[in-house]
Amino acid sequence: MSIDAAAGGTTHQARSESAESTGGSGTTQGPLEQFTYDDGIVRMFAFATVLWALVAFLVGLLIALQLAFPQLNLGLEYTSFGRLRPLHTNAAIFAFAGNAIFAAVYYSTQRLCKARMFSDTLSRLHFWGWQFIIVCAALTLPLGFTQAKEYAELEWPIDILIAIVWVGFFGVNFFGTLVRRRERHMYVALWFYIATIVTVAMLHVFNSLVIPMGLFKSYPIYAGVQDALIQWWYGHNAVAFFLTTPFLGLMYYFLPKAAERPVFSYRLSIIHFWSLVFIYIWAGPHHLHYTALASWASTLGMLFSVMLWMPSWGGMINGLLTLRGAWHKVTQDPVLKFFVVGVTFYGMSTFEGPMLSVKLVNSLSHYTDWTIAHVHAGALGWNGFMAFGMIYWLLPRLFQTQLWSKKLAEWHFWIGTIGILLYILSMYAAGITQGLMWRAFDAQGNLAFPDFVETVTKLFPFYLIRATGGGLFLLGGLLCMLNFVMTWANRPKTYEQEVHSAPPLRPVAVAADADAQTPHSRLHANTKFGHEGDKFLQGTWHRRLEGKPIKFMIWVLIAVAIGGLVEAVPMFLVRSNVPTIASVQPYTPLELAGRDIYIAEGCYNCHSQMIRPIFAEVKRYGDYSKPGEFVYDHPFQWGSRRIGPDLAREGMSNPNALWHYNHFRNPRDVNEDSVMPAYPWLLSDEIDWSKIEQRVQTMAMLGVPYGDMVEPGVAEEDARLQATAIAAEIANAGGPPIDEIREKKVIALIAYIKRLGVDLTKTPPEGATAHAE
Amino acid sequence: MLSDVFRDLDLSVFPTVGMIFFIVAFVAISWRALRCPRSDMHDAASLPLHDSDPIRPKGD
Numbered sequence: 001m002s003i004d005a006a007a008g009g010t011t012h013q014a015r016s017e018s019a020e021s022t023g024g025s026g027t028t029q030g031p032l033e034q035f036t037y038d039d040g041i042v043r044m045f046a047f048a049t050v051l052w053a054l055v056a057f058l059v060g061l062l063i064a065l066q067l068a069f070p071q072l073n074l075g076l077e078y079t080s081f082g083r084l085r086p087l088h089t090n091a092a093i094f095a096f097a098g099n100a101i102f103a104a105v106y107y108s109t110q111r112l113c114k115a116r117m118f119s120d121t122l123s124r125l126h127f128w129g130w131q132f133i134i135v136c137a138a139l140t141l142p143l144g145f146t147q148a149k150e151y152a153e154l155e156w157p158i159d160i161l162i163a164i165v166w167v168g169f170f171g172v173n174f175f176g177t178l179v180r181r182r183e184r185h186m187y188v189a190l191w192f193y194i195a196t197i198v199t200v201a202m203l204h205v206f207n208s209l210v211i212p213m214g215l216f217k218s219y220p221i222y223a224g225v226q227d228a229l230i231q232w233w234y235g236h237n238a239v240a241f242f243l244t245t246p247f248l249g250l251m252y253y254f255l256p257k258a259a260e261r262p263v264f265s266y267r268l269s270i271i272h273f274w275s276l277v278f279i280y281i282w283a284g285p286h287h288l289h290y291t292a293l294a295s296w297a298s299t300l301g302m303l304f305s306v307m308l309w310m311p312s313w314g315g316m317i318n319g320l321l322t323l324r325g326a327w328h329k330v331t332q333d334p335v336l337k338f339f340v341v342g343v344t345f346y347g348m349s350t351f352e353g354p355m356l357s358v359k360l361v362n363s364l365s366h367y368t369d370w371t372i373a374h375v376h377a378g379a380l381g382w383n384g385f386m387a388f389g390m391i392y393w394l395l396p397r398l399f400q401t402q403l404w405s406k407k408l409a410e411w412h413f414w415i416g417t418i419g420i421l422l423y424i425l426s427m428y429a430a431g432i433t434q435g436l437m438w439r440a441f442d443a444q445g446n447l448a449f450p451d452f453v454e455t456v457t458k459l460f461p462f463y464l465i466r467a468t469g470g471g472l473f474l475l476g477g478l479l480c481m482l483n484f485v486m487t488w489a490n491r492p493k494t495y496e497q498e499v500h501s502a503p504p505l506r507p508v509a510v511a512a513d514a515d516a517q518t519p520h521s522r523l524h525a526n527t528k529f530g531h532e533g534d535k536f537l538q539g540t541w542h543r544r545l546e547g548k549p550i551k552f553m554i555w556v557l558i559a560v561a562i563g564g565l566v567e568a569v570p571m572f573l574v575r576s577n578v579p580t581i582a583s584v585q586p587y588t589p590l591e592l593a594g595r596d597i598y599i600a601e602g603c604y605n606c607h608s609q610m611i612r613p614i615f616a617e618v619k620r621y622g623d624y625s626k627p628g629e630f631v632y633d634h635p636f637q638w639g640s641r642r643i644g645p646d647l648a649r650e651g652m653s654n655p656n657a658l659w660h661y662n663h664f665r666n667p668r669d670v671n672e673d674s675v676m677p678a679y680p681w682l683l684s685d686e687i688d689w690s691k692i693e694q695r696v697q698t699m700a701m702l703g704v705p706y707g708d709m710v711e712p713g714v715a716e717e718d719a720r721l722q723a724t725a726i727a728a729e730i731a732n733a734g735g736p737p738i739d740e741i742r743e744k745k746v747i748a749l750i751a752y753i754k755r756l757g758v759d760l761t762k763t764p765p766e767g768a769t770a771h772a773e
Numbered sequence: 774m775l776s777d778v779f780r781d782l783d784l785s786v787f788p789t790v791g792m793i794f795f796i797v798a799f800v801a802i803s804w805r806a807l808r809c810p811r812s813d814m815h816d817a818a819s820l821p822l823h824d825s826d827p828i829r830p831k832g833d
Contacts (some may be wrong), residue, residue, distance in 0.1 A: 111824050187820040253821050262818035270806040271799075278795050307795075500824070562794065 032501040033182065037110045039495070041123040043398050045103035046391055047488075048131060050481050052095035053387075055138075057474040059088040064470050067643065068463040070668075070675045078142040080677040082602025086153040087141040092379055093151060093242060095134045100387035101246040102130070102170070105193050107394065108253040109177055112187045114502045118176025122169050129165035133158060144600035145216040148635050149231045151238050152207050156218045159208040166204065171197050178549035182502040186549065188269045192249030194553050195277050199241040199560045207234035213698045214691075217596070221702060224630025225292055225578050228638055233284040237560075240280035243378065247386050248272070251319050251343065254390050258335045264321035268314050274559075275311030279304050281560045286357035289366065290612035291638060292627035298359070305357035312350030319343040334409035338389030341417060345381025349374065363614055364439070367642040369459070370431030373424045380420045380473055388412065388480055395487045400495055404486035408479050416476035422469030430462035439616035447619055452645040457673045581628035582764035586704045587755060589692045590719040594752030596695070597682065597745055598637065606676065608639035609648040609756065622649035622757065629760060632704050644676055649757030657726050658733040660750045661741075682746040687723070692716045723747045726754075 063084050066072045073080045106123065110116060117123050136158050140146075146153040154162070174197060178190065207230055210218035222230050256263050263269055285293060285301030320343055323330065330336040352374050356365050365371060396403045403409065437455040440448035449455050587595060598604070611617055613624040625648050630636055654660070659670065665683055667674035696715040700706040709715050727742035730750075741747060 108821070112820060114824075183820065185817050185820065187817065189821070256818075256821050260822070262815070262822060266814040266818040267806040267809065271803055274802040275799060278798055304795075559798070 031503070033504050034499050034501045035114075035116050036497045036499055038106070038117050038120055038123060039398055041117065041120075041127060042103050042107045042394065044127050045099050045106060046394055046398060047484065048127070049096060049099040049103055049387060050391060050477070050484050052091055052099060052134065053384075053477050054474070054481060056088060056091035056096045057470065057477050059084055059091060061467060061470045061474055063088055064463065064467045066677070067675055068460055068467065070677055073677050075678070075680070077144070077601075077679075077681045080601070080679075082605045082677070083142050083144055083146075085605045086146060086150075086602060087138060089151055090137050090141065090153065091134070093238065094137070097243055097247075097379075097383045097387065098130065100383070100390065101196070101242075101250070102126070103394070104246065104250040104254070104390055105174065108189055108249070109174065109193065112183065112190055112253070113177055113181030114183045114500065115177055115181045118173050118180060122173035122176075126165060126169035126173060129161065129169055133161050133165060136161070140216070144602075146599060146602065147208075147210065147218065147220065148599040148602070148604055148637065149207065149220070149227075150235055150640060152204075152231070152234060155216050156208065156210050156212050157215060159204070159210075162204060163201070163208075166197070167201050171201065175549060175553070182504055184505060186552070187253070188263075188266065188273060189249040189253040190549075191273050191552070191556075192245045192252065194549065195273070195556045195560075196241050196246040196249070198553055198557050199237065199245075199277075199281070202557070202560065203234045203237050203241065207231060211698055211701060213694055219634040219698055219702060222634070223702070224633045224636050225294075225627045227634065227636040228288055228291065228630075229285065229293060229297065231636070232287040233281075236284035236287060237281055239375075239378070240276070240283075243383050244280070245276065247346075247383055248276075248315060250386055250390060251315075251339070251346075254386075254393055255319055255322055255339050255343070258333070258339060258389070258393050259323050259326045259329065261322065261326060264318050264324065268318045272311050272315040272318060275314075276308070277556055277559050279308050279311065283308060283357065286362070287640065288638075289357075289359050289362045290614060291610050292625050292630065294627075302357050302359060306354045309351060309354040313347060316343055316347035316350070319346070334406060334413050335389050335393045337410075337413045338385045338392065341413075342382055342385035342389060345377055345385065345420075349378040349382055352377065363612070364435040365431060366612075367608055367640070368431035368435045369427045369462075369641075370435065371641065373427035373431060376427065377420070377424050380416075380423065384420075384473070385416065388416070388476075391480065391484070395484060399487050399491040401487060401490045401492065404483050404490060408483050412476040412479040412483075415472050415479070419469045419472030419474075419476060422472065423466055424469075426462040426465035426469065430459045430466070433458060433462070438620070439614070441616070447616065450620070452620075453671055453673045456643070456675055578627045578631065580631055581626060581760065583762040584629055584631065584759045585765065586632045586699070586706060588718060588722055588751070589696050589709065589715040590722040590748050591752045591755045592695050592699065593687060593692060593719065594748035594750070595637075597749045598752060599635070601679065601682075603647075604637050604639045606639075606641065606643040608642050608646045610638040611646055611648045617646075621646045622652055623760065626760065629757070632699075634699065634702055634704075647753070647756055651754045651756040651758040652761070655754050655758075656733070657729045657750050657754065658735045660753055661730050661735055661746060664746050664749065679746070682749060683741075683744055685745045686743045687719075687745055687748050689716055689719070692719045719748075722751055726751055 062072065062079075063081055066081050066084075070081075073084075077083070106117065133154075137154055140155060140158065141153060145155045147155060152159075174193065178186065178194075209221045211221060212218045220227055252263055252269060282304035283301050285298045286305045287301075289298050289302070291298075320340070323336070323340065326336075330340055355361055356371070356374060392403065392409050434455050437449045437458065442448045609625075611621045611624045618624055629648075661683075663670045663676075664679045666678040666680070667676040668678075693710075693712070693715045696706050697710050700710045709718065723742045724738065726747050727738040730736070730741060731738045735741070
């Protein structure tokens with residue numbers, strides 16, 4: 001790409017005379033080795049960061065506006081809310097934040113290791129592989145290919161690609177560089193990168209275990225409660241290990257660089273690191289309070305989330321105090337401004353997060369825009385501003401010229417800050433308003449706002465303010481792009497390649513060094529155990545650990561794996577955790593097809609299927625959800641936000657097929673104030689009958705008891721019969737004639753909707769057994 | 774089988790075990806961080822500042 005055009009420029013012997021001082025690791029002597037850094041790859045990732053930022057912000061703005069003006073999906077299936085929202089979150093997390101992380105890692109790792117990246121080829125494969133994944137995501141998500149698990153929506157072939165690029169290209173390249181490094185001590189930023197790479201790989205693999213059904217469709221091996229637990233173990237730790245630890249690494253490297261002074265307390269950074277690694281991984285179940293998840297698991301999640309507050313604030317304070325004595329610089333330097341506000345938002349979000357994980361608060365905040373405010377304080381404030389701060393710091397160094405316009409960067413800072421504030425304040429207001437309206441009762445003890453849509457229209461003004469805030473943030477991103485391109489245009493014809501030199505770390509020297517570091521017991525008594533203990537207490541074990549990347553990696557892996565195991569193992573082994581209910585039977589083949597439409601359209605982005613045991617909720621939606629109701633749900637569809645009402649018992653409360661038919665054609669025909677998208681294509685597209693059987697067979701493979709239904713032809717016949725019955729119901733109620741509609745997708749979807757939540761009150765079929773104990 | 778073992782476990786011990794596990798690790802690491810000589814800490818903290826990429830006025 002043109003950004004990289006001048007990368008292979010001439011090699012200057014720019015600083016060889018200062019080699020001694022550069023190579024001052026001090027632990028080994030030997031002939032100096034000369035090397036250069038690969039900044040071309042950093043330029044590429046930096047550009048991708050800003051480019052994808054614009055895409056992520058733009059799509060975010062569009063879907064935010066759709067919640068106020070549903071017609072803005074232009075009547076197209078590809079641009080409807082349920083399909084674009086995953087595109088927005090994936091673009092923000094994996095494209096924008098992801099590329100920012102890679103730019104940070106590639107720039108700082110080389111310098112902290114005094115080594116060029118392990119392999120330039122792997123670097124390029126990593127870059128292009130990752131961009132290819134992003135393009136695949138941008139194509140498949142609007143087409144409705146999704147696994148319907150938040151931030152893990154991409155279908156299985158792309159998941160495999162991600163694993164290859166992350167582990168095979170990025171991981172190998174990074175650890176190869178660590179092994180070849182010329183600086184003995186691994187600086188704390190590198191620890192954060194190590195934790196990121198290892199943990200994200202683990203999360204990704206375990207959350208993506210699926211049985212494929214064709215190239216673009218798969219079912220997770222987990223169902224219901226287990227699927228939810230694994231998903232939020234993943235989902236929460238995507239926040240922890242994709243949006244927090246690598247950005248902390250970024251902070252610990254770039255903030256001292258920009259402030260031109262070392263981090264306030266290196267001791268604190270060590271404690272910060274290990275506490276995060278130990279605690280974060282346990283916190284996932286706080287996304288599932290009051291759900292059908294066993295309460296000990298969600299209590300554990302709450303406990304560890306509250307504990308997270310301390311180390312997180314330790315990190316924030318460490319970042320802010322790094323600027324002690326340099327505050328005057330902040331007024332003049334946009335880079336530091338971005339960092340200061342970014343770190344402050346880190347503090348805010350990590351205070352709010354633990355607060356939201358307290359069950360009482362969560363009962364109000366969950367499913368509302370409060371959560372949306374929280375994640376945007378994190379994503380726009382912390383990730384966004386840290387990334388932009390880094391970009392502005394890098395630009396002059398990468399392109400070896402002055403930043404094109406410092407003033408524009410200042411403008412970006414102020415516009416962005418105002419944008420974030422408008423965004424999050426309006427969403428707090430919206431969230432709390434709606435949460436309170438859901439649980440409000442009148443004097444007679446009835447719901448004060450029984451019509452759900454009343455609680456949605458109330459949010460309209462807040463949504464406009466939010467869109468304004470998002471628009472400003474996008475504008476800031478555009479200014480950054482302008483500054484980027486103009487700075488690039490001012491680059492020299494050929495980049496100067498600085499040659500660095502440092503002595504290698506030689507294995508022999510390592511052994512000798514390790515020996516020198518081995519402490520001798522200071523005790524006099526002759527107790528072996530005491531001596532060992534004293535050596536341990538002298539603490540050099542950790543210092544040695546810091547010198548060994550692979551061992552270090554393994555310890556991190558152990559720390560994060562224990563958290564996951566303690567939560568998940570009992571879930572998988574104890575039957576009594578998920579008591580089955582005799583009357584709950586597998587979906588019919590047609591309902592299964594309808595469920596896949598529900599998944600493809602991303603209805604879970606607006607609707608939950610999980611009634612919490614909270615009085616107002618049971619009053620509004622019906623009996624609370626039981627774990628046993630979800631045992632055949634591959635994947636679970638509990639959702640996390642209620643832009644529309646909960647649908648867990650929709651089949652009980654609203655079984656009218658014609659109503660649903662009209663509602664899907666255009667929700668505003670039925671409910672004037674609805675913001676739900678219209679789904680006209682579901683009324684014209686036909687059900688793919690050839691897939692019906694395959695679906696049932698795949699489910700049977702996963703252990704769903706379908707019995708004879710898997711025999712050839714049985715499932716399809718069953719589905720056609722049910723479709724005709726529903727079409728007849730619609731026709732008889734005054735809808736279009738049977739033959740016109742019975743082959744259409746909407747019929748399958750209605751079949752699924754009518755089934756939701758009805759099994760609980762049925763009498764169990766003969767021979768069915770329950771395992772509840 | 775394994776599931777029988779787990780069935781008989783009182784699951785409420787898990788938070789407690791988790792807590793103890795965490796505290797032990799936390800104390801060990803804090804201990805090490807606080808015991809480390811000041812000079813070592815200073816050296817480590819200065820690592821990012823060793824090299825500097827100067828900003829040049831418009832390239833040659």
